Amino acid sequence: MKWGTKYGPEYVNRLYAMVRRHLSGDFKFVCLTDDxxxxxxxxxxxxxxxxDLSLAPGQRDGAWKKLTTFSADLHGLSGTALFLDVDVVVVGGLDAFFEQPGEFLIIHDYARPWRRERITGNSSVYRFELGAHAxxxxxxxxxxEKVQAEFRNEQRYLSDFLYRQHKLNYWPTQWCPSFKYHGIPPFPANLWREPFVPDGSRIMIFHGECNPPDALAGRRNRLFRYIRPANWVARYWKE
Structure with missing residues (x-):
């Protein structure tokens, strides 16, 4: 899914190429987009x-747009869908994402596991049957209004809704690590060691202040957390 101007078409093109290299057999690659x-x-x-939201002037629907993937009829599409954020980097085989048992599968979110959001999934990668969760x-x-007052973002709402229906399942932990939490050496090793791909990874998740080209350049928005260029990105994030 791509909207606005933050991500250019190269993100979609490289994501397609990575999926093609790492997924066997035929598939249909769909981008929901405004351009x-x-x-x-x-x-x-x-x-x-x-x-169909009534938004105040200047208010945006943002990542809540992801919920439209659960439309009862999504442009006539059918079958099993694997949703991928446009800025992830595929580093391993994807067949297992279609073989893992479970009605709805999502990343178990990384932050604050001891708080209420311990059930929260990170919606960078999730699998479902099209039309099954309308x-x-x-x-x-x-x-x-009630949902947005109770949940800060769409992934918390989605996780809570499906958890209450006993449909929420998570990917194996090692499959979808976070670049910023799991792929950067701890201080002070980050000063001389490059970021890395953890063992067992299949999709590296870029969330927060750093995306693939930032990582490749060794650039972060948080200046006090230095990283060296993540040269591994160039081996995977390409057409």
Missing amino acids: GAGIRPEVLCLPIPPL DVLDYFRANT
């Missing part, structure tokens, strides 16, 4: 379904 310009022809570009979106549309 398909520059995206390679192998990618099926479709419009992002409207959330109630997630229907309830949000009917109770938007």
Whole structure:
């Protein structure tokens, strides 16, 4: 899913290429977007379904847009879907993501496991049957203010909703590590050791202040947390 101007078409094109290299067999690669310009022809570009929210001036629906993937009829698509954030980096085989048992699978979120959000999933990578969880979106549309007052973001709401239905399952921990939590050597080793791909990784997750080109350049928004260039990114994040 890509909207706005933060991510250019190269993110989609490289994501497609990484999936093609790491997933066996045939698949359909879909990008829900408000601008398909520059995206390679192998990618099926479709419009992002409207959330139908009443937004105040200047207010944005942001990542809540992800909930539209649970539409009862998503442009006539059917089958098993693996959602990938546009800024992840695929570093290992993806077949297992379609073989892992569970009705709905998501990353177990990394931060604050001792607090209420211990059940929260990180929605950078999740798998579901298209059309099977339309109630997630229907309830949000009917109770938007209530949901947004209770949950800070879409992944907390999504996780809580499916947890209450006993449908929430998580990927094996090592499959989807966080670059900033698991791929940067601890201080002071970060001063001389490069960021790395942890053993067992299949998809590296970039969330927060650093994305793949930042990591490749050795650049972070938090200046007090130095990193060397993550040269491994260039081996995977490419067409």
